[in-house]
Amino acid sequence: MEIIKYPSREEWASLMERPALDVSTLFDTVRTVLEEIRVEGDQAVKRYGEKFDKVKLSTLEVSAEELNEAASFVSDDLKKAIKTAKANIEKFHRSQQFVGRKIETISGVFCWQKALSIDKIGLYIPGGTAPLFSTVLMLAVPASIAGCKEIILCSPPDQEGKIHPAILYAASIAGVNRVFKVGGIQAVAAMSYGTESIPKVYKIFGPGNQYVTAAKQLVSLKDVAIDMPAGPSEVLIIADEKADFGFVASDFLSQAEHGADSQSILVTTSEKIVEPVVQAIHEQLKQLPRKEIIEKSLAHSRIIVLKEQQDVIDFTNAYAPEHLIVQTEDYMYIADRIENAGSVFLGPYTPESAGDYASGTNHTLPTNGYAKSYSGVNLDSFIKKITFQEITSDGINGLGETIQVMARNEQLEAHCNAVTLRMNKK
Structure with missing residues (x-):
């Protein structure tokens, strides 16, 4: 631990340096795994699970019986704590719900916005040195409030093929639809491309090690959205x-x-x-x-x-x-x-x-x-917004000249003509 007294402002930049790894050095390894899973699906997911997580799985999805069994392994005091946390997270995120208003920008021109959930969400929950069941709540609760239709969760299994029971319990009360025993790069790949067992999602959330971070960065270039750089x-x-x-x-x-x-x-x-x-x-x-x-x-x-x-x-x-x-x-x-x-x-x-x-x-x-x-992640992270507009005959006549002048000055005559035809309509 360093102790620095009265550094000059010129020294600040070096004091702000993070111990972050340049994940670009991992891209070649990660690309190989991503591509094999994209092509081979479940077969490659299981193969890499055996290699990285040291467990051979016949099925990837956590069964209803396993979810029910997990609850019995969670102590009553932890269940109570998880429920209290869930209630507070839910209350705070419900307060963020979008209320759209229809606005008349000028006479006869109406504009408004509609908030809709992202239908398919993927959550990645690490299994490493600590079971992050709290992250399940932080991601699944607002996704549920937003109305996401399909919430998929992936987390690496232990060597007995089990996911920590607290993670499964949190998933079961927070609105997760399906849980899969998949970790690391292979989880990101499976949710990005879809496999025989694991659905493709539209946006991936959740922390992970440098390999997960690198995988999220790569798939976000063209295949799926992610929550944020990590x-x-x-x-x-x-x-x-x-x-x-x-x-x-x-x-x-x-x-x-x-x-x-x-x-x-x-x-x-x-x-x-x-x-x-x-x-x-x-x-x-x-x-x-x-x-x-x-x-x-x-x-x-x-x-x-x-x-x-x-x-x-x-x-x-x-x-x-x-x-x-x-x-x-x-x-x-x-x-x-x-x-x-x-x-x-x-x-x-x-x-x-x-x-x-x-x-x-x-x-x-x-x-x-x-x-x-x-x-940070909030209710809007799970929502997309669509704008709508409706223009009356009087509205297009009032706004039309403005549009025509702008279109002509951008040399887009078809744009101008689409307005002119409407203004000349009797």
């Missing part, structure tokens, strides 16, 4: 002398345990808090089971001391963090000046963990600086 998870924390150092340290570490390539950054104007926070980080780290992963993450994490509060705000907006935590006395003042962030957590009692699981906001967020141009 990279390692990250947090930037702004804190002052009024902050609880233990809270700051816990947020720093909770982000670091996501993965070895995660990044935590603390930015402050108070040099006095550096040592207490570092000490709290070391003390809490001793008690954490994912210590090895966290230590790797801390190797590219930083504490940065800047001179002025405006420097902190400018640095934050330039970094554009996936998660931003503000633990300062005047946190609302800072919040009002944040322009680039995936999700913002304000005040001492708002840990990132709340948004990750159960407050209601979505945890699928832009990383690697993409918060400058991308939103």
Whole structure:
């Protein structure tokens, strides 16, 4: 963990570097898998499942019996927690529902917009070092609210051919229609092209390792839409002398345990808090089971001391963090000046963990600086909007000359003629 005090603005760019892998180096490998699955379908999916997940499957789809059985393996307290989180996520995302209005732009010219669900959605849920059943809720719940007709979920099985029961339980209560025991590149390929067992979808959502990220990037070029570019998870924390150092340290570490390539950054104007926070980080780290992963993450994490509060705000907006935590006395003042962030957590009692699981906001967020141009997943992510217009005879006569002049100046006479004929109609 680096500690940098009062760097010049010229040094900021190097301090904002992420530990991201250039996935383009994986493209040749990924293309091979994608193409074989596109051509061979289920046969190739099973072959790569045996190679990568070390399990030989006769069928890819999770059966109704397996879904029912999974519920019996989930403890009552976890079921209750999942249901509470689902309810909050549902309430927040329902508040985002689109209400269109018919507008008369000028007399006789009516325009409006209609929101429709994307019919077929694919969700990828990693199975790696932690079962991300929370991500099932974050993706399937808004997809259900949007009215998506077919919600497909793929997740890698363990060596016994099973998907973690909490993932299956979350899928069963969140509106997922079908679940498949497929991971990695092969899951992305199967949902992009369709196989004998797995339907083709129109948009793929969900996190994954660098191979999944590379696969999503490649298929998004022509075959299917994706949620957003992805990279390692990250947090930037702004804190002052009024902050609880233990809270700051816990947020720093909770982000670091996501993965070895995660990044935590603390930015402050108070040099006095550096040592207490570092000490709290070391003390809490001793008690954490994912210590090895966290230590790797801390190797590219930083504490940065800047001179002025405006420097902190400018640095934050330039970094554009996936998660931003503000633990300062005047946190609302800072919040009002944040322009680039995936999700913002304000005040001492708002840990990132709340948004990750159960407050209601979505945890699928832009990383690697993409918060400058991308939103996190929300209800609109599962919706497409169609515009409509209706023009009366009086309307085309009122607007027609404007259209004619513009069409002629673009040298598109057929466009002009389509209006002229209507204006001359008696």
